[in-house]
Each structure stands twice: as structure tokens, then as C-alpha cells.
Amino acid sequence: MAYPIVWQIEDIFFPLISAIGVPVNLVAIMILSRGKCGLSKCITHYLIGMAVADLLVVVFDAIMWITIPIYLPHSFVNLTLMCSLFSALGSAATVISVWFTVTFTFDRFVAICYERLKTKFCTKKTAATFLGTVTMLGCLESLPWYFIYEPRYIIDNIPWGCVQKSSYFNSPAWAAFQMINDILTPCVPFFLILLFNVLTVRRILVSSQIRRALRGQRSGERHKDVEVENRWKSIILLVSISASFVLLWVTKVVYNIYSRIRDIQFYDSYTDPCFITDRTAKMLQVLSSCTNTCIYAVSQSKFRKELKNAMTYPFKQVIKLWNMLKSLKHAN
Numbered sequence: 001m002a003y004p005i006v007w008q009i010e011d012i013f014f015p016l017i018s019a020i021g022v023p024v025n026l027v028a029i030m031i032l033s034r035g036k037c038g039l040s041k042c043i044t045h046y047l048i049g050m051a052v053a054d055l056l057v058v059v060f061d062a063i064m065w066i067t068i069p070i071y072l073p074h075s076f077v078n079l080t081l082m083c084s085l086f087s088a089l090g091s092a093a094t095v096i097s098v099w100f101t102v103t104f105t106f107d108r109f110v111a112i113c114y115e116r117l118k119t120k121f122c123t124k125k126t127a128a129t130f131l132g133t134v135t136m137l138g139c140l141e142s143l144p145w146y147f148i149y150e151p152r153y154i155i156d157n158i159p160w161g162c163v164q165k166s167s168y169f170n171s172p173a174w175a176a177f178q179m180i181n182d183i184l185t186p187c188v189p190f191f192l193i194l195l196f197n198v199l200t201v202r203r204i205l206v207s208s209q210i211r212r213a214l215r216g217q218r219s220g221e222r223h224k225d226v227e228v229e230n231r232w233k234s235i236i237l238l239v240s241i242s243a244s245f246v247l248l249w250v251t252k253v254v255y256n257i258y259s260r261i262r263d264i265q266f267y268d269s270y271t272d273p274c275f276i277t278d279r280t281a282k283m284l285q286v287l288s289s290c291t292n293t294c295i296y297a298v299s300q301s302k303f304r305k306e307l308k309n310a311m312t313y314p315f316k317q318v319i320k321l322w323n324m325l326k327s328l329k330h331a332n
Contacts, residue, residue: 004270006279013283014066021058021290025051028293031306038302043237045127046104047296050241053097054289061090062286080151080159087149087162092142095185096135097289101245102189102196103130108238109196113203141184144177169265182256190246190253197242204235233299240295248288252281 028051031037032044039047064086068077076082107130111122148168152161168174255277258264267275296303 006270006276010066010279010283011070014062014286015071017283017286017290018058018062018067021062021286022055024290024293025055025058027307027310028296029055031303031310032296034306036302036306037296037300039300040122041124042107042122042127043104045124045131046100046107047292049127049131050097050100050104050292053093053100054292056093057090057097057286057289060086060093062289065090078160080149080162083162084146084149088142088146091145092139094285095141096138098185098189098245098249099134099138100131101241102192103127103134105193105196105200105238105242108234109200112200112234141181148174179260182260186249186253187256190249193242193245197239200238201235204232236299237295240299241292244291244295245288248284248291251277252285255281 029048032039032048032051035041035044037044064077065083068075069083077086107122107127111118114121148164149162150165151159152163154160255274259274259278264274267278269275297307
């Protein structure tokens, strides 16, 4: 049987996304942690949390669960204990990453639509509380994934490989867990993010019109309104992150709903459109863990400046060292 084309694509895609995702998210964490991007401490907290969660998705899902088993089939990650663990950790990282995006969107919704609550709700302490709570609940929700696997084969009394237990397909409890899991991630977050963004953008548009009317502006006049400009900068960042999430997760959401309606549990072949859609949705989902840094670079001028400084810093140090060595040589 010919090697399925979708697997050939995955064999290239996941190593590539692993090589890109780790440094990209590490750079984002480093730059945001310096606090020089002109963002509030609250927003910075959320963005760092999202970058850390995205990094963990790449590490546990793309690298440990997929890439290493493909290219190093006899490594420790293929022990039943380890692949079960990485399955649960990858699921937890994905759940946390998704819900961090929801909490960030909700924070911006409150900040823009309910200004009276902004000073109390949109704070560094509240952000830390939300991020910590989501992390704990995400780990608890993903814990059962550790127990769905059994060894594929046993060599010298050591269990290797992971294959789903037959009870996973026959047990009503597992079916209920799978359904709840699909609803909580990504269906509910997907629609919450859409809802909060629509309400936030609507609020921005209405308040901008009101401010222009109060300032007595006519359609042909142009006066700089710092408050409106700051709000639009905030909304550009929010909508960019949310739009990226929605576009890259929409295939997963639609397929989950479709597979539930059709009760799809098995595929007829590797050319089955449902199988190809499922694997494509997985690749797009992992890709979503590597896009935020690009969004920051495009939408935030100060982030671009810090990124440029970070990229040129090693070269500046090499030049500085070279000039120092030349000075010492001439001095001798």
C-alpha cells in the first residue's frame, strides 16, 4: 500500500513547525517579559501566558507526540508510559492555549465596553488569577487522556507504543467525555471569541461616532483623537489574534460538529475525505501556536523595534568583541 499523501505532508509539516514554533515563541516570551512594548501589564501578562502555552503545544504535541516518533521510532517517547503522558500534556497545553485566548478577548471586551470595571478587572492580579485558574482546570480536564491507551506491543516485558483501548470506543463514559471535551475545546471558545469580538468592535464604532459628534467634527475634517487612536490600536491587536485563531480552528470546529452528527468513529481508508479533513484540521490547529509572534510584529511598532534589537544584538556583540581584539593587537 502506498504511503498516504496526507502522512507525507505531516512528515514535513510537523518537523518544520517544530523548528519554527519553539524559537518564535521563546523570542515572544523574552521580548514581552522586558515590558518595553508599550502594553499595559495586564495585556502583557495575557500575551506572555499565551506564548508559553503555545510553546508547550509545540513541544508536547508537535515534537514529543508526532515528530520524534516519526523519525526516532525506537526512542523513549514511544514507551507506552511516555506517549500516554505526552498525549495528556499535549491536550492540556492545547486546552490552556485556547482558553488563554478567550480570557484575553474577554479582558479586552470588559476594558473597552465597561470602562467602570476596567480599573478593577483589567489588572495584573486579575490576569494572573485567570491564567492560573485556566491552567489548573485545563490540566484536570486533560488528565483522562492519559488512561485511554494500552501498549501496542511488549518487548522484554517493556510496553511500547500507544493504541486506544477498545473500551474507549464502546464505553458510554468515554463517549460522554469525548463529547464534553469537544464542546469545551474548541467549540465554546470559538463562539465566545466571535461574540466578544463582535460586541467589542460594535462598541468601538459606536463610541467613535459619539466622540466625533461631541467634538463637532464634520465628515471632511481631520482632528487627532488620541483616545480613539489608542482604542483602535488595542482592537487591531485583539482582532488580529482572534481572527488568526478563528481561521485556523474553523476546520476543526466544523469537522467536530459534522463527525458528531454523522457519528464518525472509523475511516474507510487513508483517502477518506473525513480522514484527510481531520488530519488537515490537526495541522492547522498546531500552526495556530506559531502565529501570534508574527501578529505582534505586524501590529506593534515597539515590538518590532525590540525584535530588531534582539536579532541584531549577537552581531553587535561579535563586532564589539572584534574591535576590542583589534585594539589589543594594536596596543601590543
